[in-house]
Amino acid sequence: MATRAARGYGQYSGTARALERIGDRWALLIVRDLLVGPRRYGDLKASLPRIPTNILSDRLKELQEAGVVRRVPTVRGGYELTRLGLALEPVVVALERWGWSELGEPVEGDTVGADALAISLRAAFRADAAAGLPPTEYVLHVGGVSLSVIVLGATLDIVPIGPGALPQPRRRSAFEPVPGALLELALEPDSLRDLLAGDAARATVLAGDDELLERFVLTFRIGPAAPPTERAPAADAAA
Amino acid sequence: MATRAARGYGQYSGTARALERIGDRWALLIVRDLLVGPRRYGDLKASLPRIPTNILSDRLKELQEAGVVRRVPTVRGGYELTRLGLALEPVVVALERWGWSELGEPVEGDTVGADALAISLRAAFRADAAAGLPPTEYVLHVGGVSLSVIVLGATLDIVPIGPGALPQPRRRSAFEPVPGALLELALEPDSLRDLLAGDAARATVLAGDDELLERFVLTFRIGPAAPPTERAPAADAAA
DNA sequence: CGGGATCCCAAGCGATACTG
């Protein structure tokens, strides 16, 4: 039985209400993955390796009761976000931006999921900078997962490559591969972090030239959550 | 002793890292209140009526360890956000916007806090719409708490009125009260929700005219998180 | 493969009492 988030905060407040709905452990990570596209129960389980199956089951039930998630009628074990769930994108993106700069080095045992990576890139996407650049496809291989990222003007389309994605009527952008508009990179997770931070990063360029790499850096960027420019000499230091 | 959020998610992901830092119950509500200004232990306790004192104590310790919160050296029991903590504003604002439209009627026992209200207004603030309007002060009385809200061009300055605020060197905006630029409203929490949603709302106008009320509605607005338009998946647009 | 049920332990949470 769903654990019922009956423990409210006793406040008539948007933040409190939101946390009552999606504040439980694991809940927003499930939403994050579903923001990339519909997923099956097993996909989510694989994407969230440490989640116990009963918790995943409970959360999916609660998220359905909250109107955030619904089942995909045509697919056994398929789940997708409702409109209300899709509206959580700004929340997840804001969290992703904040947490990204807090990523130190990967801890032993940390995994990198394709969906998580897709959201990172969505959070890093600079629509204004991209608008002036020619259509480009980026293919990223990061720590075992692969993503195809198509930037067409100010629009962004990310599709994980390989198994896990649930086939959907969702069309790719009207993008026809332009010769010389493909950058393919292979890098480690912490190198991607450095790259998005604008720092020098070790990356293996499998296809494309330096100009395309520059284009990538212009298009995708997550600055530090707390810029060092602060008048008061804060004692705290990010570890 | 701080309970240590050692239970990580095992993912090298911004969202996961963020939730490990500020995903614990009550944590973001504490951050929300501190976003309005430095507060004392007792202020927070009063603002979050249902929080057990040991949990408040634990969370403040954890938030300090996470570099989000620090003590105000000059004030006994005073806490404030660090730069990193201030950087959580987009997260809280996004949550507030999403949760606001999920506020039904107040549940018996729900309280309304001045700080929570201040964040609601910050989330509802339309800088672009406000930029074209003359400087205005709004004084709101909502369910027992009062706020002074000064809009000066595209800037917003909110100060709770009454006890609870910790005196700070923070200056009010360079705002000199203009005669005829003050709207004072008294309303119930659910009426404010309707007002910000753009619906008709029962409000008692204590000072000001209809034109000022119209100005308020233009300046502050939180639309539904899930607009009734289902079909369009809406490519994300930077606001 | 999807997903529900159970058992068990550990950790988180909540209420209250207590101390500086």
Added chain:
DNA sequence: CAGTATCGCTTGGGATCCCG
């Protein structure tokens, strides 16, 4: 007022078994 200490309840987590 600003916490700490304690205690009992609830939840999460891991493992496992089960059913369709």
